[in-house]
Amino acid sequence: MLVEIRGAGDIATGIALRLHRAGCKVVMCDLPVPTSIRRTVSFSEAIRLDSCEVEGVRARLAHDVAEARAIVVAGDVATLVDPEAASVAQLRPAVLVDAILAKRNLGTRIDMAPVVIGVGPGFTAPRDCHAAVETKRGHYLGQVIYEGSPAPNTGIPGVIAGHSADRVLRAPADGTFEPGLQIGDVVRAGQVAATVAGVPMRCTIDGVLRGLLQEGVEVTSGMKSGDIDPRCERAHCFTSSDKARAVGGGVLEAICGLTKRLEG
Incomplete structure (x- = not known):
């Protein structure tokens, strides 16, 4: 299954890791000059460095769609400079995941792929995506939403060890x-x-x-x-966060559920 992900920051990378390990072929799209803060766990670094590795999984920069296809066939994650996701029309992925986390929808439509998943605020299922995934820390983090929207953005980061x-x-x-x-x-x-x-x-x-x-x-x-x-745990700087893992699990659940519906 080919999955294309809009965005290649730390949450998008957590999603990519889950999907790659589950057997999906993953292509990611990001800006020519990414602004990911958690660069050590973001596949967007492949755009700057030509390749990077997170938790044993390698991502490589693809200069075009043909190279992206070759990279995923070889077993790696492909990263494209393609902020508008123009490559979707050529790649024709089975699943499109919008994980830009812009707090609003930047142009993803429900008709862009057989399965379209929106991550975080700004998406409403089943209007502009088939399912949305909650990104707000708390009880519902990672929940799959088939009707409605994730919690709106408050502008306040989640609490970690008493700090926000x-x-x-x-x-x-x-x-x-x-x-x-x-x-x-x-x-x-x-x-x-x-x-x-x-x-x-x-x-x-x-x-x-x-x-x-x-x-x-x-x-x-x-x-x-x-x-x-x-928390001052240095190892946390080089592995995906609990939030990224939870959101990645939600995306994987949504893909499995929606794919089953299509097949049925």
Whole structure:
């Protein structure tokens, strides 16, 4: 089964890992300059580095649809620079998953593939997708919704070890992002993690730096640019999160259920 995923950030990658391990062939689409914070667990890094590996699964950059097909046949995940998902018309995937997590639908339609799944707020099943998957942390995380929409975006990050919005690092100014630390570094509140136009971006809490934008990205003031995990488990920086795994499980459940309906 060929599955195409819009987005290649950490949640999309958690989905891709679940589907790849379940035997699906996975093609992912992202921006030419991805802005994934958790780069060490995002297949979007293949766009920048030509290839990357997460939890033993390799993703490779495909320069066109033909190369994407060859990559998945070889057993790897293919990553395309294709933010508009124009490749869907050529690849004709059995399943299209929108995991951009833009908090709104950026053009995915229910008629784009036999099975279309929307991840997070902005989707309504069965209007613009056959099923939607809840991404809000809590009791319903990963739930498959066949009628209705996931919980609306509150703008407040989920709570981890008692911390919510204060664990997110945001660009202090407009300009070019210049990191001073690396993902996996143990940090203290007040420590400078990066600078933008000479303005320091300081760590907000103690913990381990779980996410940080790459050098040279153009950012705007207030843009999410880093993430601190207060649990201070360095290994968490290099494996998919509980949230990504739960959402990935929901997508896999939806594919199995919807495919069974089509076959029946």
